[in-house]
Amino acid sequence: MDSQHADGFDTLAIHAGQDPDPVTGAVVPPIYQVSTFKQDGVGGLRGGYEYSRSANPTRTALEECLAALEAGPAALAFASGMAASDALVRAACRPGDHVLIPHDAYGGTFRLFDKVLAGWGLTYDSVPMSDPAAVRAALAARPARLLWIETPTNPLLSIADIAVLAGIAHDTGALLVVDNTFASPYLQQPLTLGADIVVHSTTKYVGGHSDVVGGALIVADAALGDELAYHQNAMGAINGPFDAWLTLRGIKTLGVRMDRHCDNAERIAAYLTHHPKVATVLYPGLPDHPGHEVAAKQMKRFGGMVSFRARGGEAEAVDICNRARLFILGESLGGVESLIEHPKRMTHASVTGSELEVPGDLIRLSVGIEDCDDLLDDLRQALA
Numbered sequence: 001m002d003s004q005h006a007d008g009f010d011t012l013a014i015h016a017g018q019d020p021d022p023v024t025g026a027v028v029p030p031i032y033q034v035s036t037f038k039q040d041g042v043g044g045l046r047g048g049y050e051y052s053r054s055a056n057p058t059r060t061a062l063e064e065c066l067a068a069l070e071a072g073p074a075a076l077a078f079a080s081g082m083a084a085s086d087a088l089v090r091a092a093c094r095p096g097d098h099v100l101i102p103h104d105a106y107g108g109t110f111r112l113f114d115k116v117l118a119g120w121g122l123t124y125d126s127v128p129m130s131d132p133a134a135v136r137a138a139l140a141a142r143p144a145r146l147l148w149i150e151t152p153t154n155p156l157l158s159i160a161d162i163a164v165l166a167g168i169a170h171d172t173g174a175l176l177v178v179d180n181t182f183a184s185p186y187l188q189q190p191l192t193l194g195a196d197i198v199v200h201s202t203t204k205y206v207g208g209h210s211d212v213v214g215g216a217l218i219v220a221d222a223a224l225g226d227e228l229a230y231h232q233n234a235m236g237a238i239n240g241p242f243d244a245w246l247t248l249r250g251i252k253t254l255g256v257r258m259d260r261h262c263d264n265a266e267r268i269a270a271y272l273t274h275h276p277k278v279a280t281v282l283y284p285g286l287p288d289h290p291g292h293e294v295a296a297k298q299m300k301r302f303g304g305m306v307s308f309r310a311r312g313g314e315a316e317a318v319d320i321c322n323r324a325r326l327f328i329l330g331e332s333l334g335g336v337e338s339l340i341e342h343p344k345r346m347t348h349a350s351v352t353g354s355e356l357e358v359p360g361d362l363i364r365l366s367v368g369i370e371d372c373d374d375l376l377d378d379l380r381q382a383l384a
Ligand SMILES: Cc1ncc(COP(=O)(O)O)c(C=O)c1O
Pocket: 080, 081, 082, 083, 106, 108, 109, 150, 154, 179, 181, 182, 200, 201, 202, 203, 213, 214, 215, 332
């Protein structure tokens, strides 16, 4: 039956790449826990499957769903967000190339460029991506193969203007890469704003239940997708069928989870704004956040991550993290349960001493989907 309009996000999350199994009618894709596939005579592949590093039906279902959610022609799933990033850089760049990375980014991304890819012959500069003039100047001074951004950033929640940076990148022949982990495709679709490649740590909101590590790349150009698929197979950092299945199960509720994450985060950000022990709240949904207007333009809502700076400094920030009870002290983010962490000593320890170093008084909250009154009670006692 011809439909009058394209399927909406929540419909795609539940159905894209996930037609009932043609053999049994199973309504969710089975976990094809196999390494190899019988061939109908030499070279006679059934449905294109020969060996699960190259392709596996459960992973295909996840990749088709991710492509649909990010509005791209192709997606590739990996063992982790870092595996996806590494595969992308080594497919798109060559030793001697230059890239621009954010001033403010996930510490592991910085470590990949600074410690691993530097040894492979890649150079980088870090630039404040919320300042398009600074990006333009950096690219004029030295062309780059990739302009790599996060928006909102981890952990300072600064915002970069995807459409503006896509224009700047393309003027100089660079590709714009957007790490969309914090927003998720429900809140922001970078390819529709001109980006070339989206990176996800699907470990976070996409999976959503803190039970699986994974990563993904979604591309605007199908030819680049083929190149990445070649590298995915050649380098082999794929996720296994069970991990792909868990991620896909999480995706089905992405939209409803994100709305609840946003509801709770908005209330918590507002509460912290008035707390005497809090010096600054970093949440793009607050009207006085420097990136608020850009975020309102390119995001559906403002996400579930809230950072704040403790008036009492680093020791106080550490104490608050240790006193929280419902907010579990832990790394990672984007799961249904709320987490609290001290970025300087935890997720961002690897950027100490670099331009990306984060303040010691900073606390990062991954606001979960629990009853918000309970979360507020916990913060009240942790800040007391
Ligand atoms: C913004 C961002 N990008 C990438 C990653 C890396 O993802 P993974 O831990 O799945 O390798 C993380 C992990 O925290 C992240 O926060």
